[in-house]
Amino acid sequence: MAKTASSKEAILAAGRREFAARGFSGARVEAIARAAGCNKAMLFYYFSSKEKLYRAVLAGALGEIFAELGGVVHARLTPERFMERFPGIYIRFLARNPDLPRILVFDLIRDPENFSRTMAGIFRENSEFNPQRFLGMVRSWHDQGLIAEEDPLHFMLNVISLSIFSFVGRPMVEAISGLRSEDGEAFYRARIRSVVRLLKKGMLK
Amino acid sequence: MAKTASSKEAILAAGRREFAARGFSGARVEAIARAAGCNKAMLFYYFSSKEKLYRAVLAGALGEIFAELGGVVHARLTPERFMERFPGIYIRFLARNPDLPRILVFDLIRDPENFSRTMAGIFRENSEFNPQRFLGMVRSWHDQGLIAEEDPLHFMLNVISLSIFSFVGRPMVEAISGLRSEDGEAFYRARIRSVVRLLKKGMLK
Amino acid sequence: MAKTASSKEAILAAGRREFAARGFSGARVEAIARAAGCNKAMLFYYFSSKEKLYRAVLAGALGEIFAELGGVVHARLTPERFMERFPGIYIRFLARNPDLPRILVFDLIRDPENFSRTMAGIFRENSEFNPQRFLGMVRSWHDQGLIAEEDPLHFMLNVISLSIFSFVGRPMVEAISGLRSEDGEAFYRARIRSVVRLLKKGMLK
Amino acid sequence: MAKTASSKEAILAAGRREFAARGFSGARVEAIARAAGCNKAMLFYYFSSKEKLYRAVLAGALGEIFAELGGVVHARLTPERFMERFPGIYIRFLARNPDLPRILVFDLIRDPENFSRTMAGIFRENSEFNPQRFLGMVRSWHDQGLIAEEDPLHFMLNVISLSIFSFVGRPMVEAISGLRSEDGEAFYRARIRSVVRLLKKGMLK
DNA sequence: TATGAATGAGAGTTCATTCAT
DNA sequence: TATGAATGAACTCTCATTCAT
Numbered sequence A, B, C, D: 001m002a003k004t005a006s007s008k009e010a011i012l013a014a015g016r017r018e019f020a021a022r023g024f025s026g027a028r029v030e031a032i033a034r035a036a037g038c039n040k041a042m043l044f045y046y047f048s049s050k051e052k053l054y055r056a057v058l059a060g061a062l063g064e065i066f067a068e069l070g071g072v073v074h075a076r077l078t079p080e081r082f083m084e085r086f087p088g089i090y091i092r093f094l095a096r097n098p099d100l101p102r103i104l105v106f107d108l109i110r111d112p113e114n115f116s117r118t119m120a121g122i123f124r125e126n127s128e129f130n131p132q133r134f135l136g137m138v139r140s141w142h143d144q145g146l147i148a149e150e151d152p153l154h155f156m157l158n159v160i161s162l163s164i165f166s167f168v169g170r171p172m173v174e175a176i177s178g179l180r181s182e183d184g185e186a187f188y189r190a191r192i193r194s195v196v197r198l199l200k201k202g203m204l205k
Numbered sequence E: 001t002a003t004g005a006a007t008g009a010g011a012g013t014t015c016a017t018t019c020a021t
Numbered sequence F: 001t002a003t004g005a006a007t008g009a010a011c012t013c014t015c016a017t018t019c020a021t
Helices: A007-026 A029-035 A040-047 A050-072 A079-096 A099-110 A112-125 A131-143 A152-168 A170-177 A185-203 B007-026 B029-035 B040-047 B050-072 B079-096 B099-110 B112-125 B131-143 B152-168 B170-177 B185-203 C007-026 C029-036 C040-047 C050-072 C079-096 C099-110 C112-125 C131-143 C152-168 C170-177 C185-203 D007-026 D029-035 D040-047 D050-072 D079-096 D099-110 D112-125 D131-143 D152-168 D170-177 D185-203
Strands: none
Touching: A007 A029, A007 A040, A007 A050, A007 A099, A007 B007, A007 B099, A029 A040, A040 A050, A050 A079, A050 A099, A050 A112, A079 A099, A079 A152, A079 A185, A099 A112, A099 A152, A099 B007, A099 B099, A099 B152, A099 B170, A112 B170, A131 A152, A131 B170, A152 A170, A152 A185, A152 B099, A152 B152, A152 B170, A152 B185, A170 B099, A170 B112, A170 B131, A170 B152, A185 B152, A185 B185, B007 B029, B007 B040, B007 B050, B007 B099, B029 B040, B040 B050, B050 B079, B050 B099, B050 B112, B079 B099, B079 B152, B079 B185, B099 B112, B099 B152, B131 B152, B152 B170, B152 B185, C007 C029, C007 C040, C007 C050, C007 C099, C007 D007, C007 D099, C029 C040, C040 C050, C050 C079, C050 C099, C050 C112, C079 C099, C079 C152, C079 C185, C099 C112, C099 C152, C099 D007, C099 D099, C099 D152, C099 D170, C112 D170, C131 C152, C131 D170, C152 C170, C152 C185, C152 D099, C152 D152, C152 D170, C152 D185, C170 D099, C170 D112, C170 D131, C170 D152, C185 D152, C185 D185, D007 D029, D007 D040, D007 D050, D007 D099, D029 D040, D040 D050, D050 D079, D050 D099, D050 D112, D079 D099, D079 D152, D079 D185, D099 D112, D099 D152, D131 D152, D152 D170, D152 D185
16 A cells, blocks of 8 residues: 555555455455555554454444444434435445445354444444434434334334345345346446335335 | 254255354354264265355255245236235245345355356256246336336345345344344334335335 | 374374473474474364473373382382482483473473472372372371471472482583583482482481 | 663563573563563664573573672681581572572573583683682592592582472472472571581581 | 564464375 | 364464664
């Protein structure tokens, strides 16, 4: 990487790519170091183990995602506005950072405990997105008769599933359908449109 | 495993569990053999490599899923009926076979090419579910003005995302929300209800 | 090593030599395997870690020593007879097995806790030498007015020091004195004579 | 360490402790530096290698020991006086500097050649203790019929073994006997008494 | 005199795979 | 069909040492 960027940052970035591509066990410390343009030993100098580097990468990934979410959620948000904006912001963000959903999903499967712990830590440190506040908002939407879904957990599962699985599941659906979707921009635009329509029509009262 | 089951079957079953829990690279041949109650060498005797055992496991998993799907899709299916039945069947099936979604998603990320190839092979051998026929059906639903989504790829992404991500994403949403969902049956019932309602209200015209 | 000897034995023997020559940290797993005529991985196959191999070596060394001691100590032993025979048997045994005192002393310094634990284990399994019985014997010798030293701990320290330090300390004394002692047999004979005389004259009443 | 002590001194002291506890190979340069309160690089700045630092530590240890010995040996020394005073002085000195016997014994085993060379160097620079003069004294004691042991090498081995092995062998004897000796002062007093009595009774004519 | 960052060689350990029986 | 022993390559990690400042 650029000589100006500190080695630590370079390792973190390279680790993110490698872990996203191969998962924790599949990733090679050697490959990460090479990609970061430095010595294997530096990785241990800064992160002391592959595991800890991985945690740092995961924490970074989650941190970015929730920083992004913080921007969408604010006091006077209506459910309509939320459903119009969230999928676009989220899907575009994941498209710009394709490693993120992979790392998330890999870890979600491999070690859910660790995932939860890391997330809890993120929320503690990141004041921009407050999950409790958001949950309260969803509940009040239901109480005001604005949305059909009364359980905020399922509300969120619906929203997040549609957004995040767009990425992971795309090859699956392509394989099933035999259709190759347009690459890049066109696909995301269509995807966002489809999700927004489904959410608004399906969840607003 | 049981002395009655052949070693080969025992290895396949153990492999499925191990691969689901740790992914391809994370899985250990030794652990699979031990769990199968036999010698490491037997694994190579029957499957000749870890990679080939993995492919057999993945093929088995996909085969089961599409056999299940075959039961839902038939000539006179209406979209309403499809949306009422699919999530329930699919979610309950995945709940009974929790290793399946994990293996799918792991492999989807790790090696999408292989995933597609394996799927294509499945379709060739498995006459019960014909994706092309199903796609045609979705298109005709749209042409008849029964559904809002014109692109069958996004139609399927919507349906599948909501079902499969229920499993993978549950710990994520629990971590965000701080809510522990009811375990097992109650959760699945609620999940199915929510997905069916969303799909019917959101995608039917 | 001989093809007939099992690899496990060969590794144990090679480990003893290597640990004696270089201590625990100085010893190289690679070197042990090479000396044992087998692959590094075999060492882990049988002993699972360098540390555990080391413990096995130490336990073996201690076991041999106490098996030897068991031969000297019996019911009707007089202190005179003990002092006449013990140094000879012990010194000759250590001379035949020069790795033993080195390993003992290395470990005594490095990890006294581990040393004690290992010894305790040896005594439990090795019925030939019963330290408690021997201690009782020493006490009764003093009560009968046969020996001057009333504390059995110091009695043993005296006896053992003179025997074991003959080996470790020899290069030290040679360096101080500038004298090169005769190698091998002649030295041991002289050493045994000197120790026996000192013990008998100095400790018998 | 203390800001007043120069870094060089601090490193030497820390090195002595670390080498004594873990031997040459077991000692870590990093740990020494940390214990000395300074940077790893400083260690190389002052001593240019781990090996050279070790030699400096060993030389220091031996120097202190022989400086101490110089005080005991003087022209008109009688063997009786020597045996009365030497064990006490030596044992108390080692008790005050517990790292010394460990380093000595570690090195004695690991690299006797180096040990001898270092010792020779010490004697050349340290006029207070002249081993040749002392040996002549022992020989003349024998010629005058004052002591039983005619070989000065065995005379010294006897004296030194009993003193130095008190430290190294103590955990061994405690493990054998199951007795925990009194800690500290009481043990040393008893040990000195026992050694002095044995030497005087056993070696004086 | 002091430091944080960097390095290369090599350490212990793991792992898929094969062999002899 | 089954097994315990063996292997070589690769892996994560360590460590003495050096460099730039």
